[in-house]
Amino acid sequence: MLGSLLLAFIVAPLLGLVSAQPIGSLRRVAAMADVRDAIGLSLGCAFAAALLAGVFGTPLAYLLARARFPGRDFVAAIVDLPLAVPHTVAGIALLYVFGRRGFIGGPAGRWFGLRFWGTAAGIVAAMLFVAAPYAVNAARLGFEAIDPRLERVARTLGAGPWRVLWRITLPLARRSIATGLTLTFARAISEFAAVAMLAYYPMTAPVQIYEMFLRYGLSDAAAAAVLLLAVSLGLFVLFRRLAGAGDRIGPVR
Amino acid sequence: MTLAAAVERASLQLGAFALRDLDLALTCGEILVLLGPNGAGKSVCLEMIAGFHRPQRGRILIAGKDATRLPPERRGIGLVVQDFGLFPHLTVAGNVAFSRPGGEIAALLRQVGIGHLADRRPASLSAGEKQRTALARALAIRPALFLFDEPFSVLDARSRAGLRDELKSFLRHAGIAAIFVTHDPEDAWVLADRVAVIRDGAIIQAGAADAVFRKPANRWIAEFVGVETIVPGRIAGRAGNACRIAIGTASLLSTNAVGGGDGTVLVCVRAEEVELRRAGDDRTGEGLPGRVIAIANLGAWGRVTVDCGFALTALLTHRNIRDLRLAPGSAIVASIDPEAVHLLPLA
Incomplete structure (x- = not known):
């Protein structure tokens, strides 16, 4: 009962937003090149951020779940930090590090020609900062749920540590990892403040919607918002299905 | 008698816990039960033999070779853990x-009688089927030694008894030495050729199961x-x-010797060794007269506590208790x- 109230609270504003859009304005906004570019950029960057979170976050999650080392709780707290920092603050902090004179942004620009301020790389960096905790925490829970005795048995059956990781640990944690990456992806798409501060241009979808709101008013911005909502919800559902399916199509022999 | 495996004076420090000067030796086909309370170091000892902890001192021999420095995957050990540790994302096969991978496993499955379960997932198996799968999986590496780490500890008493018997006959057939870790004396009583009692990281008694009990x-x-x-x-x-032992005003005979001391002893009697008769039916004159204090129902058995000048516990069948009108x-x-x-x- 209480749960359904909360569900209604989540669904009602979104439904209101969607139902208020005439199909004509949706079609018009969907035909606008900058809106399509913005949504494409959002999806691409969010995908890259989720990929990086998976590649670097999964080993960290395994370490946090299995290894016993001094300062483990401290490391876990650091992972959670982006969840507690207001995203405007995150944006400012990222500017200091990834800006043209930042201690990463500076050398990266000089030596590799990689600039973050006002580039897609900056967008990915901002997205990664705010969304990576979801990937690490979900994967960590997945690893913690695996009985370490299974890994030990696999070792005695002739498998080295890497083979155990590939054949036992990762397949058993796959669902949690996939869920974490889906959440990371969703969180990355929805990020506005940190992205806008580090890389207002090129415009991601949330920034584009904000810009349309300022320039053309509510109705065009709302139509673009519904478009973004539809695309990201569709992908979200698709990813969840894929993550769930992993349970059944796992390696059999 | 060839040696299947041995632990020679192995010591291991693991945080605050330590195994001290552990000595174990198994001949081929022998079942050794490592018996001890929780926290005694049984599992750590097993993990050391399997290669997950390296002893700071001492050696581990498996199939005649020094395995002290081998990783677990090269020791040739069949490990069976609590609840059998099947990989849930893989089928039985x-x-x-x-x-x-790709090896001929149909014969192995048939050997333990689970050929018909090849495509089932572990979650859908009974405890007995899980045990057979775990045994077949371990057999696939042709182990020189089986290690069992409390595989029955999450099972109810009835399935425990059945699986224990099945495991014993499996090990007898396979002729592979095994170390079985448990905190349950009954497991040890049923399975063991020899028992080693472990407490606080050290073996405090080892010998034939009968002798230890x-x-x-x-x-x-x-x-x-x-x-009791x-x-x-x-x-x-x-x-x-x-020798004649006086316990208060009562007295009984023992053929067991006790070393040293001033003549004071602790008298230990297992309840199943005590025979009860009605007063007046005593033919030898050597019996201890007394009165029944309490009768407790233990399911198949009844535990009768009698006062013979000291409290003595006897284990009788219900039939016995009825016949004696106790x-x-x-x-x-x-x-x-x-x-x-x-x-x-x-002392």
Whole structure:
């Protein structure tokens, strides 16, 4: 009962937003090149951020779940930090590090020609900062749920540590990892403040919607918002299905 | 008798916990039960033998070779853990084929009688089917030694008993040495050729199962292996090859010797060794007269506590209790084979 109230609270504003859009304005906004570019950029960057979170976050999650080392709780707290920092603050902090004179942004620009301020790389960096905790925490829970005795048995059956990781640990944690990456992806798409501060241009979808709101008013911005909502919800559902399916199509022999 | 495996004076420090000077040796086909309470170091010991901890001192020999520095995957050990540790994302066949992908596993499955389960997932198996799958999976590497880490600890008493019997006959057939870790004396009683009692990281008694259960080396072991009657007494004299023990005003015979001391002893009697008769039916005159204090129902058995000048516990069948018309207050005579009266120095 209480749960359904909360569900209604989540669904009602979104439904209101969607139902208020005439199909004509949706079609018009969907035909606008900058809106399509913005949504494409959002999806691409969010995908890259989720990929990086998976590649670097999964080993960290395994370490946090299995290894016993001094300062483990401290490391876990650091992972959670982006969840507690207001995203405007995150944006400012990222500017200091990834800006043209930042201690990463500076050398990266000089030596590799990689600039973050006002580039897609900056967008990915901002997205990664705010969304990576979801990937690490979900994967960590997945690893913690695996009985370490299974890994030990696999070792005695002739498998080295890497083979155990590939054949036992990762397949058993796959669902949690996939869920974490889906959440990371969703969180990355929805990020506005940190992205806008580090890389207002090129415009991601949330920034584009904000810009349309300022320039053309509510109705065009709302139509673009519904478009973004539809695309990201569709992908979200698709990813969840894929993550769930992993349970059944796992390696059999 | 060829040696299947041995641990020689192995010591291991693991945080605050330590295994001290561990010595174990198994001949081929022998079942050794490592018996001890929780936290005694049984599992750590097993993990050390399997190669997950390296001893700071001492050696581990498996199939005649020094395995102290080998990683677990090269030790040739079949490990079976609590609840059997099947890989939940693989089928029965996938589990058994884990060590030999593409290998011929149908014969292995048939050998343990689970050929029809090849495509099932572990979650859908009964405890017995899980045990057979785990055994087949371990057999696939042709292990020189089986290690069992409390595989039954999450099972109910009835399935435990069934699986224990099945496991014993499997190991007898396979002729592979095994170390079985448990905190349950009954597991040890049923499975073991030899028992090693471990406490606080050290083995405090090792020997034939029968010896450990009937002749525990100290009071703590006696209590742990379920000796019900443990009372202080005094050696009062000799009678042939036996000695006469006085317990308060009562007296009984023991053919067991006890070293040193001033004649004071702890008298240990297992409840199943005590025979009860109605008072007046005592033919030998050597019995202990007394009265029944309480009768407790233990399911198949009844535990009868009698007062013979000291509290003595007997284990009888219900049939026995009915035939003797026992009830609290009944006058009885208890008799114990002098061989079954075990003595410990009272120190």
